[in-house]
Amino acid sequence: MNSHGINFGSIICTGPGSCNGQNIEGLTNNLETLDPDGSLQDLTEILVVRPFSRKGSFTTSRAFDVSATQFHMGLQPVEEFGYFVDPDGDGVNNELFVGELSAMSLFLEGMEPPEITSPLSDQASAGKETFSAIGCADCHIPSLTTRNRFLPFSFPEVESDPLQNIYRVLNLQNHGFPLAGFGSGVRVDLFSDLKIHDMGPGLAEANGNSRFTTARLWGVSDSAPYMHDSRALTLRDAILFHDGERANAKANFAGLSAAEQSNLLMFLGSLNSPANPNMGL
Numbered sequence: 001m002n003s004h005g006i007n008f009g010s011i012i013c014t015g016p017g018s019c020n021g022q023n024i025e026g027l028t029n030n031l032e033t034l035d036p037d038g039s040l041q042d043l044t045e046i047l048v049v050r051p052f053s054r055k056g057s058f059t060t061s062r063a064f065d066v067s068a069t070q071f072h073m074g075l076q077p078v079e080e081f082g083y084f085v086d087p088d089g090d091g092v093n094n095e096l097f098v099g100e101l102s103a104m105s106l107f108l109e110g111m112e113p114p115e116i117t118s119p120l121s122d123q124a125s126a127g128k129e130t131f132s133a134i135g136c137a138d139c140h141i142p143s144l145t146t147r148n149r150f151l152p153f154s155f156p157e158v159e160s161d162p163l164q165n166i167y168r169v170l171n172l173q174n175h176g177f178p179l180a181g182f183g184s185g186v187r188v189d190l191f192s193d194l195k196i197h198d199m200g201p202g203l204a205e206a207n208g209n210s211r212f213t214t215a216r217l218w219g220v221s222d223s224a225p226y227m228h229d230s231r232a233l234t235l236r237d238a239i240l241f242h243d244g245e246r247a248n249a250k251a252n253f254a255g256l257s258a259a260e261q262s263n264l265l266m267f268l269g270s271l272n273s274p275a276n277p278n279m280g281l
């Protein structure tokens, strides 16, 4: 299975309703949707890329927010709990309206993308070459291209079909994303494959999970601390905490000369957050 040039492994189907998903790569952390022998219970649930949250749990920022507003702020969205009910018993109902979450999605997803210092210094340019040469770019893919330039917003959202229930569309070209060549899509310099990788026991959470989505490195010079639990305070430490799949990239970094390491860090230091994130509003 290939999407946007990224390989997500394969599914083997021997007949209607009898498919095996053991060779699917990087798509889901909901492994309970696979039977132990790898047979698939729900294909539509699995064949969805979920870029939001470190563990690849949500397809859109809205889906993330419906969860985050509860866990981080104690706000219970109407679209999850219903109108005029008070499940948390705090004496307040209708804590977050559908329209409020729609407005927040438009605000968040309409922000300008992070910026790359241009032109790159000589050291940063050399570091960019090294970034690809030692295997970082295998996961942190510098650019992906969308199929078209219009980002749909829908409610209710249907994970497996973003074109249902659309209430608004943003033209990403007006939000700082350059058109991709002669196609109708835009280029997104996010430095990720949006795949989930097994990063090994060294990076695991207390519950043993070590599968995380490749962090987008856009804006990374301004987004310390790093890794899913913020264990790395510097970019160098973030690199050295890599383990598991393709740990050779980390080893390659450790084996570089001091000057080459510093060039690579200079390159990462050129990936800045946007100067005017709300310019397109």
Ligand code: HEC
Pocket: 054, 134, 135, 136, 137, 138, 139, 140, 197, 199, 203, 212, 213, 214, 215, 216, 217, 220, 223, 225, 226, 227, 228, 229, 235, 238, 239, 242, 245, 246, 249, 250, 253, 268
């Ligand atoms: C197997 C795929 C893979 C390869 C190869 C890889 N990374 Fe990563 N990288 C990840 C994942 C997954 C994370 C997020 C880990 C987490 O959330 O704890 C990450 C996180 C990072 C971060 C921290 C970003 C943040 O916001 O937390 C930096 C910096 C980084 N990688 C740089 C590199 C560099 C430089 C290389 C090459 C030496 C490299 N990576 C190679 C998968 C990879």
